[in-house]
Amino acid sequence: MSNTTHHTVVIIGSGPAGLTAAIYAARANLNPVVVEGEPSSTSDQPGGQLMLTTDVENYPGFPDGVMGPDLMHKFREQAQRFGAQMVTDKVTKVDFSKRPFGVWTGEATPEPTYTAESVIVSTGAQSIMLGLEREAELVGHGLSTCATCDGFFFRDQEIAVVGGGDSAMEEATFLTKFASKVTIIHRRDQLRASKIMQDRAFANEKIEFLWNHVVVDYLGNDKLEGVKVRHTQNSHESELAFAGLFMAIGHKPNTDLFAGQLDMKDSGYLITKPDSTSTNVEGVFACGDVQDDVYRQAVTAAGSGCMAAIEAERWLEAQHS
Template sequence: MKQKIQNCVIIGSGPAGYSAAIYASRADLHPILFVGPNPGGQLTTTTSIDNYLGFPLGIDGIDFMKKCQKQAIRFNTKIMNQSVKSVCLSNKNRGIHHIFFEKECIKSRGVIVATGSSPRLLGIEKEKKFTGLGVSFCATCDGFFHKGKDIAVIGGGDTALEEVNYLSKICRKVYLIVRKNYLKASKILQSNVLKKKNVEIFFCTKIIKIIGNDFLEGIQIFNHEKKNSSTLLISGLFIAIGHIPNTEIFKDQLDLDNKGYIIVKKGSTMTNKPGVFSAGDVQDSNYRQAITSAGTGCMAALDLERYLSLSS
């Protein structure tokens, strides 16, 4: 029996993936969505989302993603609780793309890649356990919960100093933990942070222990220059040592930038392959917000609908 060729396969189940699914479903593209190894994406590690439009009292990250899935299913999106293992993307206009999972393959005229990114981890005990319980990777997402309290940021690049700049406005004390003896961030960011009276910088320092039983209560740090350790009592630890885009299976298929993010045409979600579009954090190293991801998911579905209509 000849396999049916689909119109839309979505890889990824964060806000970008589900937003794309809702728009694609309403356009009668009958999308198939693969949830991947981390159903719901990074938001499932957030205890409360307070900055997403339409939720004045905030919403739990897991609950939010469940609602997104229910909405997609309501419009008849087919949910595949599996991970895509590899892809073979056509270079031809009106080409057919092959998506492989388990021992099966789906053929589709259109593909939306919304696989997101993963934060770089320190690799120490309790780091994953306390994610959402004091450990965070996004100041604009979780900084509000530490208003008037003492927190720490680890990192020395632009992202870390941007986090410090934001948190210093709402927190009582901000400790910046830098593993090297210098900052890598841009000069203007360094200048702004160095002027902050409530920011204390620890150079040549690393975190060796996260303290707490059920949630973060503090950290133990070690200065490898002075050869001494100390303890900081904090309510929040913001890890800002970078993100890794989830693009491993697309390395030989799509154009990626030097950090591994998918390159899309300016002002659209088009990749270098006809009929393949990308949305969310996997193509956005700048904003990385749920609401911007959902926006690009909408764009990807509209771009795909337009592509299919012009290709028919």
């Protein structure tokens, strides 16, 4: 027995890109199904990276800022208002080798869960961990992927944030609400973060910087008690005590699913044609952070999600004319 359902458009992922594509596709009567992902404590979850942030201050239309999760709930409601169907599942396999395309969720079955005339890929990116020994077992025991979830538990304690971009500055600034001191450990001697976020971190008396250092080991047995760091120039190593460590070193695109089927850069980002969201497979479009290693903003993701839906609509029309 096959439970496969056929759809005009299947959208994989539900961050700003996927949900904007859903709004536009739904309004074009393409009845999109959004396979939105599954709950997790990393950015790989329904709503995407913004679900783990607090104030979003640079999304146009919100002069007083908006909470990341609230913004994503609004995106989702808006897509549903026009009939987009949301499915809380994770895509486990795709087959883009023939049309209609096949999309699987859950266990591997011979028949796909969905077949689709067109697929919009908006699986986004998730935060990178350091890849050090014992990392997985220390998550939740002093090592955190979610400052908004876990900052509360480090009241009046000294903690550290690893990274030098906007997310590192945002997390460090947020964490000073709880911690007595936040050390930003960065491998260079200057930050990648935007000027306004840098200024805010520099002005915060609770934030200190440890420049030109990388974390090479986690200290502590059942829970994190500190880190071993190495100077990037003279290789000198030292041990520092921290009750908590928050990771903000960057993101990697969620593209393992598409290996061998969609063209990607060495870094894993999907390749789209210039000024377009078209991939190497006709009828498969990619939008948002999964194909953007330059801007990576909610508003650029939303913009490219709109492009993907319009391109899918025009491509579908051309197929039937």
